[in-house]
Amino acid sequence: MVELYHWEPNGSFLKPLVALYEKRTPFTSRWFDPIAGEQLARGFPADTESSLQLEREGPILVHDGAVISSSFFLLEYINDAVPGANLCPGGAYQHYRARAWGQVLTGVSAGVSVLGCAKYLAPRLQALEPGTFQKRFGTLEPLERRQAWAAFANGSWSEEALAAVRERLKPPVRRIEAALARDPWLAGAEYSIADIDAFSTLNPLAPLAPDVINRGETPRVLEFLERMRAREAVRAALELSRSGKPLEAFLPGAEASRWG
Amino acid sequence: MLTLYHWEPNANSGKPMLALAEKGVPYQSHYLDLLKFDQHSPEYLAINPDGTIPALVHGDLVLTESTPMMEYIDEAFQGPALRPDSALGRWRMRWWMRYFDAYFAPSLSMIGWSVFVGPAVRQRDPAELRAAIERIPLESRRIAWRKAMFNEFTPDELEESRRRVVFSIGVLETHLREHRWIAGERYSLGDINGFNLGYALPLSQPERCNDRDTPHIMEWLRSIYERPAARETWAKARTHMGERVKMLERR
Numbered sequence: 484m485v486e487l488y489h490w491e492p493n494g495s496f497l498k499p500l501v502a503l504y505e506k507r508t509p510f511t512s513r514w515f516d517p518i519a520g521e522q523l524a525r526g527f528p529a530d531t532e533s534s535l536q537l538e539r540e541g542p543i544l545v546h547d548g549a550v551i552s553s554s555f556f557l558l559e560y561i562n563d564a565v566p567g568a569n570l571c572p573g574g575a576y577q578h579y580r581a582r583a584w585g586q587v588l589t590g591v592s593a594g595v596s597v598l599g600c601a602k603y604l605a606p607r608l609q610a611l612e613p614g615t616f617q618k619r620f621g622t623l624e625p626l627e628r629r630q631a632w633a634a635f636a637n638g639s640w641s642e643e644a645l646a647a648v649r650e651r652l653k654p655p656v657r658r659i660e661a662a663l664a665r666d667p668w669l670a671g672a673e674y675s676i677a678d679i680d681a682f683s684t685l686n687p688l689a690p691l692a693p694d695v696i697n698r699g700e701t702p703r704v705l706e707f708l709e710r711m712r713a714r715e716a717v718r719a720a721l722e723l724s725r726s727g728k729p730l731e732a733f734l735p736g737a738e739a740s741r742w743g
Numbered sequence: 744m745l746t747l748y749h750w751e752p753n754a755n756s757g758k759p760m761l762a763l764a765e766k767g768v769p770y771q772s773h774y775l776d777l778l779k780f781d782q783h784s785p786e787y788l789a790i791n792p793d794g795t796i797p798a799l800v801h802g803d804l805v806l807t808e809s810t811p812m813m814e815y816i817d818e819a820f821q822g823p824a825l826r827p828d829s830a831l832g833r834w835r836m837r838w839w840m841r842y843f844d845a846y847f848a849p850s851l852s853m854i855g856w857s858v859f860v861g862p863a864v865r866q867r868d869p870a871e872l873r874a875a876i877e878r879i880p881l882e883s884r885r886i887a888w889r890k891a892m893f894n895e896f897t898p899d900e901l902e903e904s905r906r907r908v909v910f911s912i913g914v915l916e917t918h919l920r921e922h923r924w925i926a927g928e929r930y931s932l933g934d935i936n937g938f939n940l941g942y943a944l945p946l947s948q949p950e951r952c953n954d955r956d957t958p959h960i961m962e963w964l965r966s967i968y969e970r971p972a973a974r975e976t977w978a979k980a981r982t983h984m985g986e987r988v989k990m991l992e993r994r
Contacts, residue, residue: 531918532838537845549831556837563830575818576804582811589845651882741849742887743900
């Protein structure tokens with residue numbers, strides 16, 4: 484039995500949804516509202532790894548009782564454990580490339596999360612009734628997860644800091660643009676989990692940062708996003724949106740860099 | 744033809760070194776001296792334009808990300824399997840490698856760079872150091888080197904790194920109390936990754952990582968150190984860094 488605990492189909496939550504639809508394997512969708520703190524409620528699936536929350540917030544897959552977390556490794560797990568199409572085809576080098584992109588895209592997702600949260604999450608948190616935020620997230624563990632939420636509740640992101648985040652996103656996005664000039668897909672000739680990862684990360688970035696993704700500098704990235712949107716699995720995943728605005732659904736994400 | 748460009752058997756360089764030794768795969772070793780900035784030389788940048796260590800060159804293929812590189816080594820070469828048989832085991836191995844790479848290692852290395860790498864290069868001419876920084880391709884690495892060279896770590900970020908190291912030692916001890924190895928019942932790349940991160944913890948964090956407080960970490964480290972592949976790998980050390988592993992000898 485496959486159960487996926489997820490929120491709006493955007494960012495890390497979109498990845499396993501697309502993979503499961505690509506596999507054409509039935510699964511149970513368990514929707515939760517992370518801004519209401521439902522992932523912290525008693526009975527929500529958790530284990531040591533999920534509670535450490537390297538991504539701060541993200542999807543959880545429950546498969547035959549095992550709790551699987553961390554969205555890129557969730558893609559690898561779904562490909563390994565769920566029957567259906569092979570989402571990491573090719574040989575050892577193609578697999579290496581997919582995994583190496585997974586590392587690059589984790590860094591990109593950290594920046595995308597900051598931009599999205601500053602624009603969409605912060606106003607929602609700041610509109611909560613006094614005391615509500617503290618009640619929901621005030622004792623959250625681990626500490627970095629609590630601090631990441633508090634940064635947006637307190638509105639502590641300056642325009643200058645956000646411009647710096649956009650600037651740091653340019654090199655990895657240009658690297659993706661260059662890769663798409665060489666091959667149709669990120670890991671090579673065939674579609675893979677790296678493309679699911681890249682679409683989930685870059686699709687929300689395009690409207691947030693037109694100075695990073697645009698027709699002039701990253702035409703292949705835009706073409707790639709359009710190609711991905713046309714896939715049946717991506718369409719099915721996006722249709723799960725309850726708000727109708729999945730590109731406005733952001734949560735605190737992974738840390739960009741410990742070193743500043 | 745297989746060539747590994749690496750520094751000491753330590754951190755990212757040590758991961759493919761130990762993985763190749765475990766598989767019994769011979770390779771041409773190309774040592775780069777991190778403290779002399781060999782990794783930013785034009786010759787090496789022609790191989791890895793990012794200027795990061797290690798790099799594995801296998802025929803026409805160049806691999807530069809150390810953790811996915813280990814999975815490549817396990818998949819591309821004959822020898823004992825270094826990944827679990829089950830999907831759940833492989834997921835656990837990958838999750839913990841990310842925990843080591845993204846959470847534990849950056850904090851531990853910040854402390855290491857502040858007390859070792861920075862002082863080791865700081866006595867050189869500041870103009871020479873600034874020129875060396877300018878040659879570093881990646882902004883994230885320029886920031887790291889600038890902080891280390893000119894001692895620009897703030898007290899707050901060092902304190903936060905110390906907090907995370909202490910927290911992570913506790914997390915790892917709890918995990919190893921419940922699991923013989925990182926991914927479960929069998930030695931895997933997760934242990935190779937973790938050993939390269941943590942083999943010197945009993946020396947650098949003696950009040951936190953010792954036989955009394957973290958017996959499971961100590962037994963895990965000693966068990967890996969006793970493997971012939973680890974002995975072979977650490978025998979390739981060229982500096983005193985490699986000596987640190989000897990404190991894992993059982994008395």
